[in-house]
Every structure is written in structure tokens, then in C-alpha cells.
Amino acid sequence: MNNFEYFAASDVKEACSLLSRYGEEAKVLAGGQSLVSMMKQRLVMPSYLIDVKGILELDYIRYDEKEGLKIGASTTHRSIEKSPLIREKFPMLSDMELNLASMAVRNWATVGGNLCGADPASDLAPCLMALGAQVTLACASGERMVLLEDFIFDSFETMLREDEIMTQIQVPAKAARSGGIYTKFARRATDLGIASVAAHLTLDESDPDMCKDIRIVLGAVDTYPHRYKRAEDLIKKKKINDAVIEKAAQAVFEDCQPTSDTNGTEEYKREIARVLVIRNIKEAIARARSL
Amino acid sequence: MLISETFSVAIPIKILYEFLLDAKQVGLCIPGCESVEIVGENEYDSIIKAKVGIISTKFKVRTLIEETVPNRLIRTVGHGKEQRNLGQFKQKTEIKLKSLSENETEVSYQSEVSIVGRLATFGDRIMKSKAKTLGKEFADAVKSKLK
Numbered sequence: 001m002n003n004f005e006y007f008a009a010s011d012v013k014e015a016c017s018l019l020s021r022y023g024e025e026a027k028v029l030a031g032g033q034s035l036v037s038m039m040k041q042r043l044v045m046p047s048y049l050i051d052v053k054g055i056l057e058l059d060y061i062r063y064d065e066k067e068g069l070k071i072g073a074s075t076t077h078r079s080i081e082k083s084p085l086i087r088e089k090f091p092m093l094s095d096m097e098l099n100l101a102s103m104a105v106r107n108w109a110t111v112g113g114n115l116c117g118a119d120p121a122s123d124l125a126p127c128l129m130a131l132g133a134q135v136t137l138a139c140a141s142g143e144r145m146v147l148l149e150d151f152i153f154d155s156f157e158t159m160l161r162e163d164e165i166m167t168q169i170q171v172p173a174k175a176a177r178s179g180g181i182y183t184k185f186a187r188r189a190t191d192l193g194i195a196s197v198a199a200h201l202t203l204d205e206s207d208p209d210m211c212k213d214i215r216i217v218l219g220a221v222d223t224y225p226h227r228y229k230r231a232e233d234l235i236k237k238k239k240i241n242d243a244v245i246e247k248a249a250q251a252v253f254e255d256c257q258p259t260s261d262t263n264g265t266e267e268y269k270r271e272i273a274r275v276l277v278i279r280n281i282k283e284a285i286a287r288a289r290s291l
Numbered sequence: 292m293l294i295s296e297t298f299s300v301a302i303p304i305k306i307l308y309e310f311l312l313d314a315k316q317v318g319l320c321i322p323g324c325e326s327v328e329i330v331g332e333n334e335y336d337s338i339i340k341a342k343v344g345i346i347s348t349k350f351k352v353r354t355l356i357e358e359t360v361p362n363r364l365i366r367t368v369g370h371g372k373e374q375r376n377l378g379q380f381k382q383k384t385e386i387k388l389k390s391l392s393e394n395e396t397e398v399s400y401q402s403e404v405s406i407v408g409r410l411a412t413f414g415d416r417i418m419k420s421k422a423k424t425l426g427k428e429f430a431d432a433v434k435s436k437l438k
Contacts, residue, residue, distance in 0.1 A: 041409050042375065043410070044345050044346055120420075155344070156344025223423075
């Protein structure tokens, strides 16, 4: 590892001011589960490391019916996993956390660090995209909010500028008759996924067979997690039945672009994605109807 | 890792073929290419910067144009080394040109790329995606250069 100067920022203002001072020579440490390992391999050699994990104002989980769920970017995965509030309002997030890496990692890694790392096989990003999350990015001159589905636009690539840090993740309030699930297909439950699918839908309140809205997001399959809008449009505003679900799953099968590797061939991954989409939509419907 | 892509450009086949054999001109269209130096007949060195997320790399690349069939085919081989010793790669590329009309040409390329070293830990998926993005940027740059 190269030599670097370490700063433990005490608040957002200090972190942003350090970033604007040191620019691209600085990197933000938000748990460091990926960054430190890249630094050890000398893939990344920052001159300045700005640690934001200790910023207490970014460690929170709040919910209200108007603004929905707000999670501070320095909140750990373990806090999300253990939060009774998240378990009650968004169980798909709590369930996802149970299989995200090891407990040691979940105890230390932060949600902001995970999203800014933009790993194509992230478990968190598909889940939050399916829930319609927005993220807040702050710099010395102010802040902006962007949809998470726009924030990550390629493998390891995000809209985050060199002078910005992520401060908050916001999920819209839970709609009536809505439900979702995230499933990861991996060799071991806590491994990075070979393919993963997050599906979240809202049923029409007057007709529980009618889909009012749906989001389908795949992780680990393509170069970055993203929505499958063609598949969503095949279900949205329609009566849901097996034929419609299978049509949507087939659209995902056709639209996804996996790469053959040691985990499986392109065809194998497409088929896993197709099956997971069918299963997850059915489970999301069951969860939405049960509430 | 096999990278392939087919696209068409509104450029006559002869102009495109000649352009692709001009290393200096091609270098200007390669994303991140800092310099091109001719080192022999059909052989040149280039310095190319590439970035994946927070990882920035700089490669010294040697390319040899191995075979050409006028207005139809260009075959190259090459190898490159990352300047901070993060990895090395070898490539074999075949570019096929097909005239679609007087002013339109279809370009299909296929590259067999092998990467070793620490960069290889990124895996095919990321490299392939990056190559695809760079391929698109290159095609766009060629199109705008020959407008």
C-alpha cells in the first residue's frame, strides 16, 4: 500500500471541504471493504484518504409517511438488517441484508460506500432501485438528489463527482398493497451473486389482480444493475396471470446481456434470471396481497 | 475474452479502409490515447489511458498490422503493459469491412483479448463492458472525424 494522509472528517462540511481541496488525489473511505483491498493491490493509490464513516450525522434510519424511509449514507448494513422499522416497512431490504457478505463485513461496511462502489454484483443497489430510491449527493456548494437508477450507469461508474459525497438514501413511503422481494442465486448464500433479481410491485387497491406499478431490477447479470422496463411494461396496468408473468420473464431473458465465465455460460445465466423473475413476481404479488 | 461488435458508418468503404490503416489518425479516435509512434513497417506503439471506476490505468501498447486485404479486412496483433505493473494483455483483432452502399460501410470486429496480472481480478464481465463502451466511443470518433 502506498503512503497517504488520513483525515477523519467529523461532519459533511469538513469532508466536502477536504474533497474540494484535494480533488482527484483524494478518495473517500466509507467503510473501505472494497477500497482498502484495491489499495492493498495498488490498483488505487490515493494521496489523501477522507474517512466519512465516523460522521455521526450520516448514521440514521428514519421513516415518516410523507417522505418515506431515509437512511444516512454512513449507516452500516448490519444496522439495516437489525432495524425493526425496516423489517416492518421494507422486509425485502432486511432479508437482502441477511445474505450480504459476512456479518463482519455487514458490521463495518456502509450503505453509501456500497452504492458509490457500484459493484455490478451489489445486493443493495438492485433492491433499492426496485424500491425507487433516490440518493443525495453533497459538495461544498450544496447538494443534489438523483434517482439511484440514474446514479449508477456502468460497471463501477457513478454520477458522483470528485468533490461530492453521498449523504442520504431515500425510499418513497410504502404504498398500500405493495410488496417486493430480492433473490440472489449464488454458490453460497453470502457470495456475490451469479444472478440476482429484485421485484417490487403495487397492486390496484380496488382490484387485487391488477398491477398498478412494478419495478424489475437485475443484479450481477449485466455490467451494472438496472431496470428492465420492457418487461415492466408487459405487466404494468394489466391483469396479472401466469401468462403475463412468463411473457415479462421472457423479455428479461431476451434483453439481459450476461457474460460467460467460470460461474456459468451466458445461456445459463439468462435462464436463471428468467426463472428468478417468475418466482419473484409471484412472491411479490403474494406479499402485496397479504398486507 | 472475446469482444465483438458490428456497426455501420456513413462512409465509403475505400476511405474508411485507408483511414483505419493510418495509425496516427486512428490514435486520435481511440479513447484515452495519448500518443502514437510508428516503430516499423505496419508496427506502432501507443500510450492509452483507461479508467474503470476509481481505478486509472495507463498502458504502453505495441500493435502490428499483420494482414490486410484491401477494402475488406485488417488483422492486427498486439500486446500491452500497464505502466504501474498492474497487468498485461495480448490481443488479436480482425476487422471486416463490407460495403452496404456507395456511402455506407458495415464494420465488424472481433478481438480475442487475454489479460493477466492484478487487473485480471476484475474479470471478463467488467473488461468486456469497458471494451464495449470504448468500442462505441471509437466508432463515434471515427464517424465524426470522417464527416
